[in-house]
Amino acid sequence: MMKTQNLVATLTLTLGLLAAVTGCQHKPVNTTIIPDLQNKPVANAPSTEAPGTAITPSNPVTSTPEGTAETYGNYTNLFDNPHNDNRDQFKADIVYFDFDSSTIKASEETKLQEVAAYFKGNQKAEALIIEGNCDERGTEKYNLSLGERRALAAREYLVNLGVDSHRIKTVTYGASRPAEPGKGEEHWKKNRRDEFVLITPKQ
Amino acid sequence: MKVKIQHIIAALMGAVSAMSAMADGTTELTVTKTGTHMVKVSLSGFTGEAESVLKFDLSVLGMEITPPDTAEYLVAGHENGRIEGTLSVAGSTRPLWARTYAGAATRSQAHAFADDIVKEIRQTAPIFQGRIAFRLEKGGATEIYVADFDGANPIPLTHDGALVQGPSWAPGGQRLFYTSWKNGATQILEHNLETGMRRVFAGYPGTSFSPEVSPDGQKVAMILSMGGSPNLYVSDIGGGNPRQLTHSRDEDSSPCWSPDSRTICFVCRKGRARLETIGVEGGQPQPVRVGIAGNLTAPDWSPDGKWIAFTSGSGNFSLWVMPAGGGVAQQLVEGEDPCWAPNSRTIIFSRRANNKRILCLLDVPTKHVKDVRQLSGSCSEPSWAR
Numbered sequence: 089m090m091k092t093q094n095l096v097a098t099l100t101l102t103l104g105l106l107a108a109v110t111g112c113q114h115k116p117v118n119t120t121i122i123p124d125l126q127n128k129p130v131a132n133a134p135s136t137e138a139p140g141t142a143i144t145p146s147n148p149v150t151s152t153p154e155g156t157a158e159t160y161g162n163y164t165n166l167f168d169n170p171h172n173d174n175r176d177q178f179k180a181d182i183v184y185f186d187f188d189s190s191t192i193k194a195s196e197e198t199k200l201q202e203v204a205a206y207f208k209g210n211q212k213a214e215a216l217i218i219e220g221n222c223d224e225r226g227t228e229k230y231n232l233s234l235g236e237r238r239a240l241a242a243r244e245y246l247v248n249l250g251v252d253s254h255r256i257k258t259v260t261y262g263a264s265r266p267a268e269p270g271k272g273e274e275h276w277k278k279n280r281r282d283e284f285v286l287i288t289p290k291q
Numbered sequence: 292m293k294v295k296i297q298h299i300i301a302a303l304m305g306a307v308s309a310m311s312a313m314a315d316g317t318t319e320l321t322v323t324k325t326g327t328h329m330v331k332v333s334l335s336g337f338t339g340e341a342e343s344v345l346k347f348d349l350s351v352l353g354m355e356i357t358p359p360d361t362a363e364y365l366v367a368g369h370e371n372g373r374i375e376g377t378l379s380v381a382g383s384t385r386p387l388w389a390r391t392y393a394g395a396a397t398r399s400q401a402h403a404f405a406d407d408i409v410k411e412i413r414q415t416a417p418i419f420q421g422r423i424a425f426r427l428e429k430g431g432a433t434e435i436y437v438a439d440f441d442g443a444n445p446i447p448l449t450h451d452g453a454l455v456q457g458p459s460w461a462p463g464g465q466r467l468f469y470t471s472w473k474n475g476a477t478q479i480l481e482h483n484l485e486t487g488m489r490r491v492f493a494g495y496p497g498t499s500f501s502p503e504v505s506p507d508g509q510k511v512a513m514i515l516s517m518g519g520s521p522n523l524y525v526s527d528i529g530g531g532n533p534r535q536l537t538h539s540r541d542e543d544s545s546p547c548w549s550p551d552s553r554t555i556c557f558v559c560r561k562g563r564a565r566l567e568t569i570g571v572e573g574g575q576p577q578p579v580r581v582g583i584a585g586n587l588t589a590p591d592w593s594p595d596g597k598w599i600a601f602t603s604g605s606g607n608f609s610l611w612v613m614p615a616g617g618g619v620a621q622q623l624v625e626g627e628d629p630c631w632a633p634n635s636r637t638i639i640f641s642r643r644a645n646n647k648r649i650l651c652l653l654d655v656p657t658k659h660v661k662d663v664r665q666l667s668g669s670c671s672e673p674s675w676a677r
Binding site for chain 1: 373388390391392393394395399400403407426428433454456457470472474475476477497498500501514516519520521541542543544545558563564586588589602605606608627628671672
């Protein structure tokens with residue numbers, strides 16, 4: 089009996105000490121006030137030109153309904169005067185690449201020679217846009233760089249054939265603009281490509 | 292008397308457990324705090340949104356909701372305009388703490404409660420009140436969105452109807468940088484979320500893309516092709532003084548920063564894609580020794596500096612993590628384009644499923660994956676504000 093009383097005394101004392109040490113026993117309930125993040129403003133891009141931004145009046149921030157597909161590669165904003173984007177002229181000259189490669193294949197060289205010959209021989213040909221594209225088997229930022237490298241490979245080839253480098257502009261689309269959506273090499277091989285857009289002054 | 296003693300002993304044991312959980316690093320709970328096993332937690336008293344938020348959040352940090360009799364920790368409480376909650380160690384009669392969360396929406400209160408629970412059990416920094424940015428593609432149009440980390444409260448940030456890619460936060464979460472095709476060629480835009488104002492940050496000859504702001508907020512790494520190849524450049528945060536760091540003919544991509552803002556890890560192609568690091572002042576790039584073969588892309592450096600997560604594969608992607616100083620990489624799960632949360636434990640990434648992409652959250656030590664709330668459209672390129 090004595091032993092039990094001693095144990096109780098010891099336990100009680102220990103418990104009291106623990107409570108004092110940890111402060112858990114009589115800790116007041118604390119209240120955390122949450123700042124109202126839900127109503128914190130997140131500003132959208134303004135639907136009209138925002139004053140003070142570097143987005144110039146000729147390139148207004150325009151509003152387009154959600155889910156509306158853009159027109160494919162609109163380059164009118166790149167030039168001061170009105171221009172036509174002609175993507176039919178070199179439709180037969182789309183340059184294709186091997187997987188994960190930016191090397192111009194021998195089979196594609198005649199296409200580039202045709203593009204160079206037309207461009208140099210046409211008075212109205214003011215500029216050439218080369219669009220580099222990839223298949224979907226890469227991460228997105230990697231594909232952006234690979235697409236740009238593919239466009240630059242064609243540009244280098246054309247410059248070597250005497251095309252004025254200042255009249256060629258490269259654009260990469262990564263894997264965002266597949267010619268043929270779908271899986272498998274039969275689709276992928278058509279997506280690893282350079283397309284050419286001829287820019288002519290609007291009459 | 293005997294009954295009384297048993298009660299006292301039980302109370303004493305509870306106090307001891309409570310104390311050991313409150314004092315960091317005591318032996319008893321070390322395993323559950325830092326270990327790689329799913330921690331069993333019971334959840335009682337909550338309903339509706341509070342319950343679903345708590346379940347989701349705890350799951351993100353590798354916790355499994357179980358009945359109280361098998362749980363290691365017990366979460367209890369209720370919600371009536373405010374959340375009152377307690378966290379207890381199983382077997383203890385007294386909670387580790389009892390707290391009240393008031394103000395804002397129920398979701399926010401529940402996230403704050405979950406942050407406190409996770410801080411106790413996992414000893415990690417809070418992430419549940421964080422924000423993400425990502426790219427959403429729908430019907431051929433792409434826009435940048437901002438949402439809570441779990442996909443709730445999505446807000447379209449752009450309405451350009453043009454191609455847009457790769458959002459990247461400046462520290463502080465008030466400014467985003469991304470690549471936009473809205474003006475024809477690629478440009479890097481800087482978007483102030485408080486005012487909605489945008490400006491062209493970089494639009495050099497050639498193309499400009501893949502911006503990444505340094506953790507100290509002073510610099511921006513990006514890929515520019517004005518030197519003849521897509522190479523790595525660093526400019527001041529104002530956009531001026533772009534300096535070319537790499538000069539390879541093959542393309543470079545996907546820069547990310549070390550937390551001290553002194554080193555950049557990026558992807559270069561030497562035969563195949565691989566990771567290299569380079570000092571912010573330039574110099575000779577150093578290969579990152581990963582110990583595995585394959586196309587290695589999309590690296591991200593953990594905020595605590597210890598890890599680099601990256602993607603391996605071509606089409607069938609998997610996430611890997613390796614010590615930042617080099618060493619053996621460990622495979623985690625299927626997916627691509629990892630981005631670390633501020634706790635250096637959680638990763639948000641994207642996964643391809645049923646012809647669309649969805650965002651997922653990964654608890655690295657347990658490899659537990661939780662899908663972010665789904666939106667209609669294809670979501671990719673997540674960036675966590677940190």
